[in-house]
Amino acid sequence: MLTEYQPSSAFHNAASHLSSASSLNKVSTSVKLELYGLFKYLTVAKSPNTSRPSLFDMTGRAKWDAWAAASKKHENPANAELRYLEIATNLGWNESESSKDEEAPQQAIKAGKKDVDEIDLDNLSDDEDETPGNASASGGLGVVVSTLNQVDGVEQPMDHSxxxxxxxxxxxxxxxxxxxxxxxxxxxxxxxxxxxxxxxxxxxxxxxxxxxxxxxxxxxxxxxxxxxxxxxxxxxxxxxxxxxxxx
Amino acid sequence: MATQEDNTSDLELQSVSESESEAEEIHTSGVTEGSSTQQASGSTSNKKKKKKKKSKAKKIFDKLTGNEIPQEIVDRVVEQVKKDGTVASEDINEENVREALEHMKIMDVVKGKAGIGGFNRKDMGEHKFWSTQPVPQPGEGPPEADGYIDPSKPPEEVRQEPYQLPEHFEWSTLDIDDPVQNKEVYDLLSLNYVEDDQAAFRFKYSGEFLAWALKPPGYHKEWHIGVRVSKTKKLVAFISGIPMKLRVRQNTIMVTEINFLCVLKKLRSKRLAPVLIKEVTRRVHLKGIFQAIYTAGVVIPTPVAVCRYYHRSLNIQKLIDTKFSFIPRSSTLARMIRLNKVPENTSLPGLRQMEGKDVDAVTVLFAEYMKRFDMVPLFNAEEARHTFLSGAGRGEVGSGGTGRREGQVTWSYVVEDPSTKKITDFFMFYSLPSTVINNLTYPLLEAAYLFYYATDAGVAPADDQDGKVKKRLTTLIGDALIIANNAKFDVFNALTLMDNAPILQDLKFGPGDGFLNFYLYNWRTSTLAGVNPEGDRPAGRGVGVVML
The missing domain is CATH 1.25.40.20 (Ankyrin repeat-containing domain)
Structure with a gap:
């Protein structure tokens, strides 16, 4: 049974890094969902023990599916953990560095959530990473940056063949x-x-x-x-x- | 351990729902797929009872205020779900579908606050604002006749003093000719302007581009409007207007073309955009102009046309590496490179760069050709000279890199008939690169955009004129691709406007994920053919304006 599996300290370190990483704002929902599924698999149970949420609870359902998918994909929890660490590494997590900057991401979060009236108007920078999440809302008018439509419209699911x-x-x-x-x-x-x-x-x-x-x-x-x-x-x-x- | 779990699952919840646009994609794919609705009907049944008690008065009120899901949407969904056949028909009825749609806040979609199927999914959040503006409002239906919404005002009735900005900000008029101010606009836009949905690419308009785009003959400096922080004078927002004579179906009107609305990312919550729009409108009114044309990726009240972006890959390897494009599982990079190979030399005899001596001929050819479309700019020779030639750059070809002049923004070509010496064709594309965000190998994606063109095949009345135009344009724009490829562009983009739609497939363009909505301010006309045909107008033929 899976609940016996103890994720390594690297996993906890990566999870804590991701919980404050601004890089998460730039990844697609499918990656976020995969992370979510792996996390639940590794820390709660191999697969969800609730019934699948309704079609109209889209977020809940997507998360439930992601969790179920994680357990289906990774028979062995060690592989699930490897996959989690792999994604985390791609998103900028670095095991050796992250332990020493534990404070910094917390501050970044606070800065990001700072009330607008506290914006320091005297020192406005153009640093693009500091206000994640609204990158595309430049005000609305103008032309559009378009990229080629993917064949399937969405990212391909991981294929382990x-x-x-x-x-x-x-x-x-x-x-x-x-x-x-x-x-x-x-x-x-x-x-x-x-x-x-x-x-x-x-x-x-x-x-x-x-x-x-x-x-x-x-x-x-x-x-x-x-x-x-x-x-x-x-x-x-x-x-x-x-x-x-x-x- | 428990706290860890709580923290992270909260985070995931947040990150999944935080980005509204992405969450919306999940929402909508759920509707269209309609897979396994059984659980849905189960879980909504409780609420159904409650909602059934909703009073008649409330229902009427909802209808009046627009909270009710329109019947046609309910019918459509019922029909679709039944057709998919994944759910037993008896489980699907109007009641539970309506319930479910309400649950999903489908009204947000209907009202344009959210998107359908990954379509225009950004929320501009300014609908309150637009409901106060002279634009066609949602649900109005097509107008009985074309015309203005608010009558023009005499100058003395136009508000004389600028609109109030939030504390600590001040208005500033930008002089695009001044290198310092041009650079300020460039910096603001290149770090804060339009990005794609994945925030992987962001437009990078060059200083030369801004000079070309913002200074047509008769431009008004007062319409290049900035907002600065009072204390530091840092430029934090911008909007521009340029004058344009526009024919919309049978009416010719003076309009301003509004573009480059940009607010520093950090100040997006200050709601500066509506103030900028009101201020540019006021300054435009002061010049006696009361109509405007503008575009947006978002749906706001109310598009007059919508076009889709198409992309012709030139540098496949780079497009794959920057994730602009993807290798389908059924294909190979090698095959994609081979299939998209472009010849080295252009094919049309008499094709050459446009020169000053061609302006008159091109102006006439262009004006004649543009009669094919419903909404077009009308250029006199002076305006044509600016638009078609002033972005050509400095020095010899090659001085600004392979196939380019220094500071080159536009590539304009004509076909001169070798025997008659007449100008038979003209085309033009412009360079608008995008920053590839966080990519060290490829900091810049070099994109060429198809701009205006004209061919005499579309001028003289002839049998199967559309067929002749298509044939000629395929060769003409095919040569444009070759020139762009030789100038080391990575991709060549075009919208489904003018006569583009029929030639895109033959020229190996692929559909993009971007749609562009066209808007008219204070002018009503029925929808123009863009990505789709309208009535008997083929796709694209409604729109003859290319926005920068």
């Missing part, structure tokens, strides 16, 4: 998978016709490429466009990987 890990470049996850499932076909094409080595080469994950090669992945396998991993990495401009494959 062999191909999914080759895409995301998660070396640790891939090692775990390779250790635990000895009979994986390293050259199997996915539903679009790509072998894991194609995907790792294309997405530029050097270490994953090395690992796949070390495990005997086929260097000559062709992708749907007829490209070998070497050709693919060259076309994608991944010269570091092309060098490895050319050996």
């Amino acid at each position: 062999l191909h999914g890990l080759a895409v995301s470049g998660e070396l640790t996850g891939l090692k775990l998978l390779l250790d635990s499932s000895k009979n994986l076909d390293l050259n199997a094409p996915d539903e679009y016709g790509y072998a894991p080595l194609h995907l790792a080469c294309d997405r530029g994950h050097v270490e994953v490429v090395k690992l796949l090669l070390a495990q005997g992945a086929n260097k000559e396998v062709k992708d749907p466009d007829g490209l070998t991993p070497l050709e693919l990495s060259q076309e994608a401009g991944r010269m570091d990987i092309a060098e490895i494959l050319a050996i």
Whole structure:
């Protein structure tokens, strides 16, 4: 049973860092939800013991789902913790540094919440990180910064299959998978016709490429466009990987 | 341990709900997916009983004050949920859908305070303000005839003294010609102006851009309005207007084009924006102008058109690395690079940079071509010269980097027929980079934006004129892409306005997540065709104004 699992001090440190990190304001809801799910998994129970909130309690439902998803994704709580720390690191948490600035983030929070009348008009800076959360409300009029619509509209859920890990470049996850499932076909094409080595080469994950090669992945396998991993990495401009494959 | 848990879960709650826009996305995706509504009908049944007791008087009152969910929305949702078939039909009825919608504060969506489907999801929070302004109000319906809302006032009836600012702030008129003041506006905008929803990119208008955009012939310095902190004189807010002659369907009106409204991030809570808008309106009134055109990503009362951004990727690798774009799971970076490759050389014979000697010909061609659209600027030769040529930069091509002149903002080209020497086509794009926030490898995203163009294929009446225009424009704008690529732009952007919509797909533009709403101040006209057709007007053809 999971409740016995004791997260490491690094986890607590990261959680406390995130509880005051301004970087959280910039991450997407899906990342926040993943953090939430992992946190509940690691500190409360493997999965939620309440019934799923109604469709119309959107926030509650999203959080419940995130918690359930965390437990589904990570059989072993140690992996869940690793994932939590990985996200925290991406958001600027640093285990060695954070212990000494425990005070600073608290102050930042206070500063951020300061009543408007207390704004120091004599020393207005343009520091963009100090008023998180309303970055887009510049007043409203004007043109718009648009970016390309993602195919699915939302971030892809984490895919922990062999191909999914080759895409995301998660070396640790891939090692775990390779250790635990000895009979994986390293050259199997996915539903679009790509072998894991194609995907790792294309997405530029050097270490994953090395690992796949070390495990005997086929260097000559062709992708749907007829490209070998070497050709693919060259076309994608991944010269570091092309060098490895050319050996 | 317990406190730790409490703290963090509070935090997560906060961070999930704090950002209204993101929470809204969750809300709306829930409605459209309509997955598993069974639990919903269960959990709302308690409240239903309570609400049933709502008195008749209250219902009538709600209807009058707009608190009631409109019947058509309820019907629409009932229909949609039934169609999805995930819930047994008998579980879905008007009552529980209405209940649920009320629960979700759908009125906020209806009133434009929140967005639907990730669409215009920012809350400007100024609806009280807009209800006092001469703009079409929600629920008005299309006007019977085009025209003003408030009549023009004689100058002596216009308020003479500036509007009151909050304590410690003062008005300031900005001189864009003065390098110091130009730099102040540049600094304010580049750190505080429009960002995308993820706060990953923020517009970075150059000083040269501001000079080009804010000083057309006949501009008024008094319409370049700043707010400063009285004590330190730091510039903390800005708004601008420029004069423009605008044809809206069959009427020609003098308007001001309002743009660059920006308030220092730290002072967003001071509600300076409405005061800035009122002050620029007052100063515009003093010059005898009573109409305005402006755009916004948000929905406020009431858009006259909405257009969508489209993006043509040029530097795929950089667009992926900066998360402007994504590699679909079914594809590869290598394939995307190959498919988006742009030829090195332009294809149209007679294509060359526009010069001063072309101004008259281009002015005429442009005026004729723009008759295809419902809302267009009318440029005389002097205005055309400014708009089409004054942003061309200094020195030779290459002095401002590959394919660019120093300080170059605009790229204007004409096609001169090699045999007749007539100017047959014209196009133009401008450079508007964005800061890539917190990216050390790529601090700047170089974006080109399609601006005005014209082709004689759209002028002389002909069979299948639209087909001929599409064919010609595909080649013309295709060459624009080549020029932009050679000038090292990362992406080429266009809106679904003018004749853009039909050529976007062939030229490999992809839809963006940004929508732009167009507004007219003190002028009523029915909706213009933008992202969607309106009546028999094809998509885009309502809008012939490109805003900077």
